[in-house]
Amino acid sequence: MSQPPPQAFELSKASVTADGLLTLSGTVRAVSGQADGGYSFVLAVRGGAAEREYPARTEAGAPGAVRVSCSVPLAELAAAPEDFVDLYFQARDASGSSRTRVTWQPSSLRWLPYPTKFGNLSLKRKAQ
């Protein structure tokens, strides 16, 4: 199966709520038209142990763009506490699917969030 050209996904925000819902939102600027198979987010346990796909909701955005969002109940993640889980944006059409890593906007970013060993929120300076 041939790989379709990657869809340019741009993350707007990742948020997490007290009831354990991770919400991802962003914009897709289609390189070769709308992906007819739709969009989803894939949460993959690092090392290839397991992954799970969550369909995204879409709505029209600016010309040539689609607004995409997805909510993930974190309690459903089938991963061990010592694992790390990486997030991908996936676009699927008739010719197959493509994945891109969900990222912050690294060109402008100076501070990146991380949880401390006590579970508190801190930020570390992004390596230049």
Added chain:
Amino acid sequence: MSMAETAGRTAAALPEGKYFMVLWGLAENFGGMTTMCLHRAGAFSRFGGREAAIISFEPKPSYQALTDRLREQGKLAPGTQVLNVFQHYRDADLDGLPAVAQPAVPEDQGPAGQPEVVLDPSGEVFMRTIMRPDGTTVAHRRYYRPDGTEFFRDEAPVDAAGKPLGRYLTLLDRTGNAVGRWRTAGDFYRHWMRELAGGDRAVFIVDSGFAAQVVAPLDEQHILKLVVIHNSHIAGGGDPFTGKLATGRKPIFEDSAAWDGLVFLTRKQREDYELRFGRATNLFTVSNPKPRAEALPPFEGRDRRRGVMVVRLESQKNVADAVDVMALVHQKLPDVVLDVYGKGSLRDEVQARIEEQGLTEVVRLRGHAPNAAAEFETACFSLLTSRNEGQPLALMESLGRGCPPVSYDIRYGPSDVIEDGVNGFLVPARDTAAAAERVVRLCTDAELAREMGRRAWERSEAFSDTAVIGQWAAVLEQAWRQVPDRVVLSGLDFTLRELGLPAAGGLEIEGELAWRQSAGPALEDLVRANLVVGRRAGGAPVFFPAEVLERGPGRLRLRAAVTDGQLDEGVSGDNGFLDIYLQVEGNNVLHTFRIGYPGGSTWRPYATVHGSLSLQYA
């Protein structure tokens, strides 16, 4: 030389009311905190026109011998009463009091060890303690009057399995009837404090961090509670913006709203506290008093080749640096000497350093001297090389006797009283070369030394007894004015509902602040909140106002956001980590919450080193 503040009562400078200085206990040998507490009590009477008593809570049968000695030494004013809760009820007439109805104390089924007995000075039994066999846990204590009747019982029964069944403290009349019952020692102590106040306006000024835990919950409209912060609020004199709070006083800062006043000794310490935690109406500054020479000691009486330190030989005082300073001075001025008065555990270590550098004739350890402060009247300079201080009394003594100090610019104290180059010299901490250069200048420029000494003495007026009582009067008047605005609350908590991490950087939080309020104006109408970005490697945190989304009785819904650019603004290059807090303030309320992730332990989004979004469990 006689002191400017001679005996004689002044018109009442302090607001009307009863005054009490609170210590946990009064030891045979004590340090600066107790010294200042005793002095303040006397000064309130002599210069403020209000009698003040010392009160304590330790189980001790008598202070008579100690107070007699302290009065002889001039450390305790003739009219200052020293009261103790156990001594008070041992002598009190309880026979007219009605018996209180209370459930029986559960039977103690635990093992008991040998009794320990404390006698009073007359040889009568004061207290009998039954310990558990572990030797550290108290099963019960019984306290006795001189006539042998029991007046107080403190019991901590356990069941047959060793499970604690609570604590029972009972006050007894001579016939053994219970006339008072409490379930915590703190409640018993506060009952006594209310009796002391007697329904009148009363002020309790707490010096002991341990006693502060007793006093903090006392909540009466006619009572003011203030606590004096005697040392750095940061453990080990660490970084003022990132260091951990000093353990002994941490409960004071974490529950600061309970106090009508947190009284810092120096402006600089209060500023640091406000820069880190925010402002509140109950933060004050009052210097310790330090008597000064009545007149400026004559410059001609000073040995132009001699400096003085009055210092404990302990790690915090860093006398080793003073030795190093004098080694540098000695290279330029071989006949200049430093006399060090004081003793301490590091004496041999300091002496070894002196000998290693061949300075035995230059730095002379003189040991303890009863009136060491008088040495400042004949010296040309003083040195202070401490790592940290609350408010260095030796520095104040030096100024008060016209001896210009050369001091490290440490937290806290020197920068409050030294105007660099005017009434002394401030040099960066650990800069021995700069300190040595200033000593050389004072020893070689007579006019400079004379003028600085004069300015030093003039500056010391600011911490005379009269001036300090004036500061207390102003603080107490303001504290009384603020009583109607005092917010009394418990259970203040912040629950993070949502954390947003924009891809462009920065963060957004939304959550709920909740509390239970028992007195004062509604907190929801006056509280403000800020998102606070702390810089882990140092530097003051930055505050960003939060938006109030909803207000209701006992709750606020808040939202706050900060951009990547705002996070980065003014952050020094050596700062690689930022920590996030929510701060709330309003009237006497000041509290900071560390921000985590919403919900309990779960998967938390984070950025990899490449800026990719991943989750980890925490």
